[in-house]
Structure formats: structure tokens, C-alpha cells
Amino acid sequence: MTRDVAVLGAGMHPWGKWGHSFVEYGTAAARAALADAGVAWGDVGSIVGADTVRGGYPGYVAGATFAKALGWQGARVASVYAACASGAQAIAAARAQILAGLTEVVLVVGADAAPKGFFRPAGGDRPDDPDWLRFRLLGATNPVYFGLYARRRMAVHGDTPEDFALVKVKNAALGALNPYARYRKRVTAEEVAASAVVADPLRLLDICATSDGAAALVLSSVGFAHRHGVRRPVRIRAVSTVTPRFPNTVLDLPDIATDSAVAVEPPGETFRASVARAAYEEAGIGPEDLSLAEVYDLSTALELQWYEDLGLCGAGEGAKLLREGVTAPGGRIPVNPSGGLASFGEAVPAQAIAQVCELAWQLRGTAGDRQVAGARVGITANQGLFGHGSSVVAVR
Amino acid sequence: MPHTRTPAVAGWLDGEGEDFRLLGTRCSSCGSVFFPREDVHCRNPLCAGGALEEVPLSRKGHIWSYTDSHYRPPSPYVSNPELPWEPYALIAVELAAERIVVLGQAAPGVTVAGLAVGMEVEAVPGVLDEDAETARTIWHWRPTGVRA
Numbered sequence: 346m347t348r349d350v351a352v353l354g355a356g357m358h359p360w361g362k363w364g365h366s367f368v369e370y371g372t373a374a375a376r377a378a379l380a381d382a383g384v385a386w387g388d389v390g391s392i393v394g395a396d397t398v399r400g401g402y403p404g405y406v407a408g409a410t411f412a413k414a415l416g417w418q419g420a421r422v423a424s425v426y427a428a429c430a431s432g433a434q435a436i437a438a439a440r441a442q443i444l445a446g447l448t449e450v451v452l453v454v455g456a457d458a459a460p461k462g463f464f465r466p467a468g469g470d471r472p473d474d475p476d477w478l479r480f481r482l483l484g485a486t487n488p489v490y491f492g493l494y495a496r497r498r499m500a501v502h503g504d505t506p507e508d509f510a511l512v513k514v515k516n517a518a519l520g521a522l523n524p525y526a527r528y529r530k531r532v533t534a535e536e537v538a539a540s541a542v543v544a545d546p547l548r549l550l551d552i553c554a555t556s557d558g559a560a561a562l563v564l565s566s567v568g569f570a571h572r573h574g575v576r577r578p579v580r581i582r583a584v585s586t587v588t589p590r591f592p593n594t595v596l597d598l599p600d601i602a603t604d605s606a607v608a609v610e611p612p613g614e615t616f617r618a619s620v621a622r623a624a625y626e627e628a629g630i631g632p633e634d635l636s637l638a639e640v641y642d643l644s645t646a647l648e649l650q651w652y653e654d655l656g657l658c659g660a661g662e663g664a665k666l667l668r669e670g671v672t673a674p675g676g677r678i679p680v681n682p683s684g685g686l687a688s689f690g691e692a693v694p695a696q697a698i699a700q701v702c703e704l705a706w707q708l709r710g711t712a713g714d715r716q717v718a719g720a721r722v723g724i725t726a727n728q729g730l731f732g733h734g735s736s737v738v739a740v741r
Numbered sequence: 742m743p744h745t746r747t748p749a750v751a752g753w754l755d756g757e758g759e760d761f762r763l764l765g766t767r768c769s770s771c772g773s774v775f776f777p778r779e780d781v782h783c784r785n786p787l788c789a790g791g792a793l794e795e796v797p798l799s800r801k802g803h804i805w806s807y808t809d810s811h812y813r814p815p816s817p818y819v820s821n822p823e824l825p826w827e828p829y830a831l832i833a834v835e836l837a838a839e840r841i842v843v844l845g846q847a848a849p850g851v852t853v854a855g856l857a858v859g860m861e862v863e864a865v866p867g868v869l870d871e872d873a874e875t876a877r878t879i880w881h882w883r884p885t886g887v888r889a
């Protein structure tokens with residue numbers, strides 16, 4: 346029995362700062378995905394929305410919000426929130442419904458309308474909320490954590506700010522080719538080095554912006570895809586949504602401290618590496634099988650970290666892999682052919698879905714100037730606040 | 742001049758000067774240490790759970806990593822919008838006895854130029870923000886001058 350689900354359709358609303366509601370972006374992406382799939386909205390049995398915390402109540406019930414905007418048609422509905430992994434958990438929920446035989450076609454939608462500047466916690470006085478505390482007590486914005494990770498890599502692995510800048514150069518060149526990306530201009534290493542320091546050693550062009558954007562997928566059973574006339578659909582083979590294991594010894598957002606390892610030896614791999622390993626195990630593949638990867642480059646330095654966590658190279662070898670061109674277009678394993686978060690800016694609930702959209706287009710061979718030749722197997726990787734991470738494996 | 746000093750968060754710090762300490766809790770069953778403090782149940786999944794006792798954390802540790810904040814953080818961080826923003830450093834410090842990494846602001850005047858991973862630092866009392874009546878205190882990390 347197959348554990349695969351088919352990706353029938355993928356759609357996006359372009360990323361940017363458009364000044365509209367997340368509902369407008371999400372329904373545009375949903376309609377694009379339905380058109381791409383050749384499936385009528387009325388034939389969708391279930392809709393799963395990835396929530397946004399920035400749209401008021403409609404954002405917390407995103408599935409219903411999109412269903413109403415598309416026109417109530419009686420589909421079952423779910424809404425999920427998992428910080429940056431929300432989109433992947435929406436895919437996981439859809440996949441579970443299909444594999445359980447509850448429904449054959451599911452529409453997955455994530456959309457956000459982002460604030461200007463730093464992400465900030467919800468309002469009110471909430472000393473029990475770690476996200477509130479890190480801002481209140483330390484002024485520790487997201488880039489502060491990215492800066493800590495980058496400096497740690499410099500100290501432990503010998504990475505340099507020039508290595509980090511090359512990630513931006515690579516991803517900006519790819520984003521320039523992607524009509525859905527917000528930033529479509531090539532960037533030079535000199536421009537990265539000349540941009541303002543945000544959180545030492547990272548500069549403005551090392552850190553991903555926050556964007557408006559939306560992405561949607563139409564998923565179905567493989568049987569439905571065949572009956573629908575799609576003989577070789579892109580298939581999702583694994584969706585990893587595992588949690589960390591105690592003691593988590595990497596300082597993760599939004600925590601002020603790690604777990605203590607004084608009573609229990611830490612696991613042999615980091616949380617991020619465990620997210621990827623679970624995806625590999627579920628898909629029955631390894632890093633050597635990959636044609637491409639879409640990773641969560643919240644900062645340039647984090648992309649290098651993902652190379653290692655995905656097992657594309659050994660610990661500390663990320664910068665070398667980049668410099669050798671292995672992760673560039675034409676390399677052995679191109680990373681972020683979409684242009685990555687560097688070119689999109691983060692639209693939280695849409696981003697993990699957008700990663701899978703890019704896999705779908707690449708595996709179909711319809712990614713245009715960004716196409717990875719002969720792409721057969723792709724992986725996504727993502728990490729968010731509060732112990733969330735995800736990794737999706739798609740094949741064709 | 743404010744006339745009372747009160748911790749910015751209750752139960753996390755204690756003492757002044759040489760006696761200043763961060764406060765955590767320790768599980769009486771498995772020995773796991775928690776900061777921020779856990780007061781209800783031990784988070785070690787292998788532990789059936791024991792009483793959680795308040796413990797002072799080591800005052801000194803070594804830098805795990807560091808960075809700084811060149812832009813004014815949003816609320817609920819408190820800063821005077823009428824004054825130009827002054828970047829401050831943040832340090833993540835590994836405490837050997839507790840095997841834990843604790844993030845904090847660096848003491849005023851400490852910049853990233855004077856920091857290195859592995860350098861010894863100590864927890865010292867600092868002021869997060871103050872008004873006419875009250876100074877809210879916080880922990881700062883300050884290099885001891887001892888090289889790793």
C-alpha cells in the first residue's frame with residue numbers, strides 16, 4: 346500500500362508588501378493551485394488552513410476563513426498553527442486525512458500579511474509567555490538569535506562573514522529568476538558587506554525580511570490523480586514534524602536558556618538534524634538521493650547549518666560545500682533554487698507550503714530558468730519557534 | 742533617583758554585589774536544573790518527578806556565543822524613544838556545573854569587540870529600566886578578565 350499522496354496543484358500569490366488582507370492573498374493562491382490541478386473548488390473534500398497570528402480571529406481559523414472566501418461548499422475544515430512550521434503541519438494534516446481514506450482531495454492554504462520591521466509578541470503583560478519574556482527582559486529579537494548562531498559557527502567552524510555573504514549572492518541570483526519572489530535583483534558580496542550591521546556578525550542583507558505572501562497546494566490520493574489523468578504525479582513521500590528531545594542543548598527561539606544536560610546526556614544529534622533524519626527514514630531515502638533542497642534560510646549562516654543538518658556534508662563543512670559550488674545551480678545538490686527566504690522574505694504560515702510548491706515545479710520540470718536538470722527527489726527543511734520543525738520529501 | 746530596586750521578573754534573581762545570583766530550580770529526583778525556573782513538574786521525560794527546589798546558579802561561566810542589537814527592539818522592551826538608540830551586546834553563557842546556556846545582556850560598556858567565544862564572564866546585577874519610584878533589576882554578563 347502506498348504511503349504517498351499526490352501533489353495535483355501548486356499556486357502562490359507573489360511575495361511583497363502589498364497592503365492587503367491575508368485572506369485576499371490566500372484565496373488568490375488557492376485559486377491558482379486549483380487551476381493548476383484542474384480541480385473545481387466544489388470537488389475539494391477538505392480544506393486545511395495554516396494560521397496567522399496577525400490577522401485577528403480570522404487568522405486563527407484560517408481554514409474556515411479561506412473556505413468562506415472561496416464560497417462555503419461543505420468541505421471538512423481544519424486550521425493549524427505551528428509557528429514557521431504551520432504550513433508543513435497543514436500539509437501533514439491533509440496527508441493524514443487522505444491516507445486514512447477520509448477524503449480524496451484536500452486544499453492546503455497559508456497566507457500572511459506581515460508587519461513592518463521585527464516580528465513582535467502579542468500584546469498585553471504576559472510574564473508566563475517565553476516569547477513575551479525574551480523581548481521584555483532582553484530585547485532579544487529574532488536576528489539576535491541568528492547572530493548568536495552565526496558567531497558560534499565562526500568560532501567553532503571558522504566560517505567568515507564572506508562565506509555568509511556568498512549564500513545571499515547565490516540565493517539572490519536565483520530569486521531574480523522567480524516571478525513569485527519579492528526581491529528580484531542580484532546582490533554582490535560587496536553589497537552584503539556594505540549593508541548595516543543588524544546583529545553582529547550579521548548584516549541587513551544576511552537576514553530575511555518579513556513579507557506578505559501566500560501559497561497553496563491541492564493534494565490528493567494517488568488513485569484520484571491517476572483517475573484525474575495525471576499518470577506520474579509529484580508525490581509527497583514523507584512529512585516530518587518531530588519535536589526536540591530533552592535535553593535540547595541548542596538555544597532555540599524564543600528561549601532564554603537551553604535545557605540543562607546535568608542529569609541526562611544530550612541526544613547525539615541536534616533538533617534540526619533529527620527533523621531531517623525522521624523525513625529520510627519515513628521516505629526511505631538518504632541525502633545521497635537528493636536532487637535539490639529548499640531550506641529555511643532565515644539568515645545566510647543558517648543555510649550553511651542546514652547543509653550539515655541535512656547530511657549534505659559533515660559538521661563544519663557547510664561553507665566549503667558552498668564555496669565548491671555544490672549547492673549552486675548546476676552543482677550536485679542545488680539548495681534553495683527558489684531563491685529562498687533571502688529572496689522571498691518570510692510569510693510565516695505560507696513559507697513551508699511555498700517550499701513544497703517549489704519542489705513540485707522542480708520535479709515536474711516546469712521551474713523555467715531555475716530548473717534543476719533531471720530533478721527526481723527534493724527535500725524541504727524548516728524550523729520555527731517553540732520546538733517546531735518540519736521536513737517534507739517529494740519524489741517523481 | 743528611584744528609591745526601590747525590584748527584580749524585573751519575580752523569583753529569577755537574588756542578592757546584590759558579590760552575592761548576586763540567578764535563581765533556578767532543581768528536581769530532587771533526577772537533579773535536572775531549570776532556568777527559567779520550573780515550579781510544578783520536572784521536564785525530564787525519564788523522570789517520574791520530584792519536588793523542585795530553588796537553587797542559585799553558578800555565577801561564572803564561559804561564552805557560548807555573543808551578538809549585539811543595532812536596532813531598537815519593539816515593545817514590550819522598554820526604551821526611551823526620544824534618545825538615540827545605543828546598541829548593546831547580548832551574551833549566551835555556558836554554566837559548567839549546570840550544563841546549561843543562559844542568554845543575557847552584557848553589562849553596560851561591554852561591546853562585541855571585547856568578547857570571544859570561550860571567555861569567562863560573571864553574572865552581575867543591572868538595571869533593565871526605571872521610573873521615578875522603581876528600578877527594575879536584571880542580570881548582566883560581564884567579562885571577568887580571565888581568558889579561557
Ligand SMILES: [Zn+2]
Pocket residue numbers: 768769770771772773783784785788789790791
Ligand atoms: Zn526530574
